[in-house]
Amino acid sequence: MEFLTSQILSGISLGGQYALIAIGYTMVYGILRLINFAHGDVFMVAGLLMVYMSTVMPIYVSIPLMIVLTVLLGFVIERAAYKPLRSAPRMSVMISAIGVSYLLQNLALYATGGQPKTYASIPWISNTIHIFGAPTRVVTVVTPILVIILVVLLTLLINHTKIGIAMRAVSKDFETSQLMGVKINSVISATFVIGTFLAAVGSLLYFTNYPTVVPMSGALPGLKAFVAAVFGGIGSIPGAVIGAFIIGICETLIKGTDFAVFSDAFTFALLIIILVVKPTGIFGEKTTDKV
Amino acid sequence: MSDTVLEIKDLYVSYGGIEAVKGISIDVHEGKIVTLIGSNGAGKSTTLKSVAGLVKPKSGSIKYKGQELIGLSPDKIVSAGVVLVPEGRRVFPNLTVKENLRMGAYLRKDDLTADYEYVYELFPRLKEREWQLAGTLSGGEQQMLAVGRALMSKPELIMMDEPSLGLAPLVVQDIFKIIKTINKAGITVLLIEQNAFMALETADWAYVLETGEITHSREGLDLLEDNTIQEAYLGKSKA
Ligand SMILES: Nc1ncnc2c1ncn2[C@@H]1O[C@H](COP(=O)(O)OP(=O)(O)O)[C@@H](O)[C@H]1O
Ligand SMILES: [Mg+2]
Numbered sequence: 001m002e003f004l005t006s007q008i009l010s011g012i013s014l015g016g017q018y019a020l021i022a023i024g025y026t027m028v029y030g031i032l033r034l035i036n037f038a039h040g041d042v043f044m045v046a047g048l049l050m051v052y053m054s055t056v057m058p059i060y061v062s063i064p065l066m067i068v069l070t071v072l073l074g075f076v077i078e079r080a081a082y083k084p085l086r087s088a089p090r091m092s093v094m095i096s097a098i099g100v101s102y103l104l105q106n107l108a109l110y111a112t113g114g115q116p117k118t119y120a121s122i123p124w125i126s127n128t129i130h131i132f133g134a135p136t137r138v139v140t141v142v143t144p145i146l147v148i149i150l151v152v153l154l155t156l157l158i159n160h161t162k163i164g165i166a167m168r169a170v171s172k173d174f175e176t177s178q179l180m181g182v183k184i185n186s187v188i189s190a191t192f193v194i195g196t197f198l199a200a201v202g203s204l205l206y207f208t209n210y211p212t213v214v215p216m217s218g219a220l221p222g223l224k225a226f227v228a229a230v231f232g233g234i235g236s237i238p239g240a241v242i243g244a245f246i247i248g249i250c251e252t253l254i255k256g257t258d259f260a261v262f263s264d265a266f267t268f269a270l271l272i273i274i275l276v277v278k279p280t281g282i283f284g285e286k287t288t289d290k291v
Numbered sequence: 292m293s294d295t296v297l298e299i300k301d302l303y304v305s306y307g308g309i310e311a312v313k314g315i316s317i318d319v320h321e322g323k324i325v326t327l328i329g330s331n332g333a334g335k336s337t338t339l340k341s342v343a344g345l346v347k348p349k350s351g352s353i354k355y356k357g358q359e360l361i362g363l364s365p366d367k368i369v370s371a372g373v374v375l376v377p378e379g380r381r382v383f384p385n386l387t388v389k390e391n392l393r394m395g396a397y398l399r400k401d402d403l404t405a406d407y408e409y410v411y412e413l414f415p416r417l418k419e420r421e422w423q424l425a426g427t428l429s430g431g432e433q434q435m436l437a438v439g440r441a442l443m444s445k446p447e448l449i450m451m452d453e454p455s456l457g458l459a460p461l462v463v464q465d466i467f468k469i470i471k472t473i474n475k476a477g478i479t480v481l482l483i484e485q486n487a488f489m490a491l492e493t494a495d496w497a498y499v500l501e502t503g504e505i506t507h508s509r510e511g512l513d514l515l516e517d518n519t520i521q522e523a524y525l526g527k528s529k530a
Pocket of ligand 2: 336378
């Protein structure tokens, strides 16, 4: 019983971390119809930034600075690698995204020299506590709460603020949004800023559970968060969040059984099943390809 | 005589080498309804999109109250007081009626209460459907919303691209009534139509555009009497 409780708790927590990455995928897809392959690697860079900065400055400085620098990275990637291709075929932008992904991995390889880098132990959230008798870390409890708060704030932003309404308008129709006076590029940048901010927060929670960061650290969580976004219906924020929690919980529960080695395979089997059975995901709209 | 507010001169626009607009000149006088009629592919939408800043002309000039609009971004043109109701209405289907109106006032920072009321007064049907998604409205209601949305920017010049397209005759009459009402309220109108009859009846001045060139320019009702125009655009043969 204690074992199961702790498994479910870690599953929810892992799901919350995936959710923070998945929102970035789904928002960028919603507005640009682009699968931002570099998103997982930005998440990894956030981890490395924390590794380097926490050795030279106090944690309460390095955490906000890490978040700011990661957001800046997301902003710069969009401006440098995607914006110039705004009227190019979508495939070109996808290829550019793959290019950015490998670029970040290679830069990370260069910076780390291929050595795994020890992640800082963040005070308080790394502490051990007991929930219903099951030992776990504070981060396990903090993650879902923080995710819910952030998702509620994001939903309020998208539903009730001017920039949020503009984001929804731009996601449907660039040209008409421009006729309203919307600067498309600012709205797209805002989308990347929000997505990267959430991924940076997610990296803090995620890497606290892992001893080290390596250049490939973003690949698998990025891919799983992407599957979560597809599962929930890519373009839909609630879909991405629910998809992420389901994947996080299933993955953790499978890890606790004799089939632990198949936990990753499960996620991708799920992707294939979804694509075959319901390609639009749980909350997805019918594919309305942009003209 | 009223002043010319919009002055298009020798406008050339091409899409990848193919000329869509070939040196047209149009004057729109303040407070008037001016129409630009012409068959499909004549270059009407291209002309309006050039004014709105959505396409970059090859050469020529578009002056609004003396200010050159070519080279300005669409948001600057909206700020200057020029708004386009695009062809096919293009309401945001995933936004509510009210949110669509809110988008129309995107660049404004002042209070919008009176403007919502004004639009709802013009289009009571929109008030009833305030919280409905625009994608679920009928074609006529979407056109009303598109016009209402444009009014939310407090324009001085409103350009409409085929507002009657695909609408039932009764709804078309409503739309033209609204156009006159808006005009009486002091807004200059530049109207594009394939439905030449209604447009010529409504307009103070009319231009005929054929394959990128202006071929006629007369008072609206005058043009309505013209035999060649009747033949080409009103489906009547020479009596
Ligand atoms: N985006 C575009 N790319 C290429 N050609 C275009 C584009 N838009 C319009 N055209 C061409 O320009 C010409 C004028 O089109 P348009 O201005 O839409 O005419 P109208 O509104 O009078 O029907 C047509 O021959 C049309 O095929
Ligand atoms: Mg047209």
